[in-house]
Amino acid sequence: REREAIYEEASGTKGSKILLTIGGLVLVGLAIFGWYYLSQKNQEANTPKQTIKEMEAIISYDEKAYLDLTDKKNQSDLSTSLKEEVARMGKSGSIKSIFLTEKLNGVQQLLPLKDLISAMNTQIPASLIRALDDQYMAGTYTKEDGPHLFLIFQAKDYNQAYASMLTWEKTMLRDLFTIFNIDLSENSELLFEKPWGDVIIDNKDARIIYDRSGKQILYYAFPNKNYFIITDDQDTIREVNLRLLSKTTKPL
Numbered sequence: 001r002e003r004e005a006i007y008e009e010a011s012g013t014k015g016s017k018i019l020l021t022i023g024g025l026v027l028v029g030l031a032i033f034g035w036y037y038l039s040q041k042n043q044e045a046n047t048p049k050q051t052i053k054e055m056e057a058i059i060s061y062d063e064k065a066y067l068d069l070t071d072k073k074n075q076s077d078l079s080t081s082l083k084e085e086v087a088r089m090g091k092s093g094s095i096k097s098i099f100l101t102e103k104l105n106g107v108q109q110l111l112p113l114k115d116l117i118s119a120m121n122t123q124i125p126a127s128l129i130r131a132l133d134d135q136y137m138a139g140t141y142t143k144e145d146g147p148h149l150f151l152i153f154q155a156k157d158y159n160q161a162y163a164s165m166l167t168w169e170k171t172m173l174r175d176l177f178t179i180f181n182i183d184l185s186e187n188s189e190l191l192f193e194k195p196w197g198d199v200i201i202d203n204k205d206a207r208i209i210y211d212r213s214g215k216q217i218l219y220y221a222f223p224n225k226n227y228f229i230i231t232d233d234q235d236t237i238r239e240v241n242l243r244l245l246s247k248t249t250k251p252l
Contacts, residue, residue: 055110058137058152058227059243061097063090067138069111070102075121079178082138086149086181090142095239098138122175128164131157141236149180150231150240158225165207165220165228169196173209173218180232182217191217201237 057064065088067081082098090096100111113134117124133154140147155161168175174192177184184191191211199208199219206221222228223241231237 055099057097058135059240059247062094064097066099066101068101073119075178078119082179083181086140086147089147092142092144094142096140100138123171125164125167127160128168131155131161131164141239143235148231148233148236150229150236152227152229154227201234202241
């Protein structure tokens with residue numbers, strides 16, 4: 001009996017056994033958590049981080065967005081992606097630069113102009129493509145009635161670019177109405193054949209096309225001999241003009 005009492009005392013009470021069991025489970029749980037945490041950290045360290053190459057815009061902007069078009073290389077995907085991004089309104093009077101990008105070796109870089117033109121799937125004249133430099137910009141100008149998409153292209157040959165734009169007028173509306181989310185009526189075929197007209201915006205010549213009710217649909221203008229803009233709004237052209245002017249004006 002004395003030995004049994006000694007053995008029972010050495011083995012502990014029932015309560016102490018429960019506490020030891022719980023303590024063991026806690027230690028096992030902590031060990032599992034520590035192993036998982038260290039393995040995740042090791043995986044993050046070995047996974048190459050996606051970086052975004054620094055990109056420059058043609059004009060100053062108030063905010064920016066990156067639109068990954070790596071797997072979206074047709075007009076439908078481009079139009080849908082732009083429509084979703086344009087719908088994200090900024091502050092009234094602000095410019096948002098939309099950087100169209102693609103992933104190359106884990107780095108997000110600006111989509112080359114040739115790939116953008118290919119994705120637009122337009123009948124843009126080859127002479128115009130030859131007259132363009134590689135730099136371009138997509139963005140929005142937000143007004144009280146909402147954001148307006150614009151595209152700015154850099155021309156390395158003004159005369160050829162201007163003449164080619166006049167040639168492109170024959171199909172420009174047909175090519176761009178989905179990208180600019182222009183809602184056309186059932187008489188769209190008649191609008192596609194409608195000629196463009198002239199309009200003066202801030203003492204600059206611009207070209208414009210109206211719908212059958214006289215509503216302004218699409219513009220393009222050359223603020224100077226280096227750039228031209230395509231958009232659906234006059235105030236957007238004015239704001240881009242101002243920012244281009246401030247970029248090219250040197251302080252005294």
